[in-house]
Amino acid sequence: MAQNREFFYRRLHSLLGVIPVGLFLTQHLVVNHFATRGADAFNKAAAFMEQLPFRYFLEIFVIFLPLLFHAIYGLYIAFTAQNNVSRYGYFRNWMFMLQRLTGIITLIFVVWHVWETRVQAAFGVEVNYDMMANIVANPFMLAFYIVGIVSAVFHFANGLWSFFVSWGITVTPRSQQISTYVTMGIFVALSIVGIRAILAFV
């Protein structure tokens, strides 16, 4: 690694987590929410996404490359921290620890999820309502999916809070406090969207 690149990598990590990865997560959960309107509605929405023009370009540059960088550099960040919530049980220190923990859970979940859906699709399996229904028919997998979704959403919402601090948008303690309320509101709202969507396959 070249010298003096850390600042650039950290800022890139912060930016990519929101744009495009965070936006993609939101869009993905919203599209999945079509499942609450029945199998046909979901299949139609999934087919629309699948038939977007420049699909491979979009997948590589909006999803896979940013996600890969964010995940690998994020692992490095997570493992350079020495968590100390037992000594310093402050709210933000807990959020610091949870941000790293949910990041790792989300990475494990996403790797599994991509293998089970996108990679299988590349092997010729059709991605549709039945595919997901089969996966979550297993209660263990349903629990794994719910934990994965909640982790991903928390990591995004709390990451948004850090994004505002890291880029110098929220400077005062007051603005950071309000930002906590707003981002935790986003966490609750997106969690509801995500969990409603996954339960629609049961």
Place this chain on the structure above:
Amino acid sequence: MSENRTIRIIVTRQDRPDTAPYEEEFVIPYRPNMNIISVLMEIRRNPVNAKGEKTTPVAWEMNCLEEVCGACSMVINGKPRQSCTALVDQLEQPIRLEPMRTFPVIRDLQVDRSRMFDSLKKVKAWIPIDGTYDLGPGPRMPERKRQWAYELSKCMTCGVCLEACPNVNSKSNFIGPAPLSQVRLFNAHPTGAMHKAERLEAIMGDGGLANCGNSQNCVQSCPKGIPLTTSIAALNRAATIQMFRNFFGSDEV
């Protein structure tokens, strides 16, 4: 009755920088209004541990005895703070004393805080006024701003914020909150601002500003109540602007 009262202290000791730490318990007679320094002085006066064995006096650092020098910082009952202002009457017993392990331990409770002073050099935490001729008086600082800057100038490089920070450890090269806040202080000074970009470039290097993970333990732990996380966020904003200036170009050099 009061003459029988005692104080129990458990000290994490270490004989040399490369030897393993061990715990030693002491019981000393109670006196009213003692602080941790006077407890350690009592142990030094009569270095006998709780088992009645003769031992070496506990090594620690101290200087001002009024919480302005930062030298006597140690971990007292799990929290890093100055031992001069840690009053025995306000502490739960047994009182546990440990060194701030974020720093290399020299002996017992004595640590080497050199990395903090090196960081201050790295970020140019001073105002250059020397020249080959008299440069005359600098621009005046508004009184309101002076009062604001005074809060930041209370930093005594004690190391408590580094000890509390989860991102300052042997696996990372993060310089920690204290020197960062000093950049904000010196960049706010009208003469210091002439070297603003240099200081920002220094903290935009490896182990600098971007390594902050926002656990905000520093601001909760600072004995001087310095708004460290506000400083870091303000520097984040300044660094964002500096980053765009560097890339897209600016006449504000």
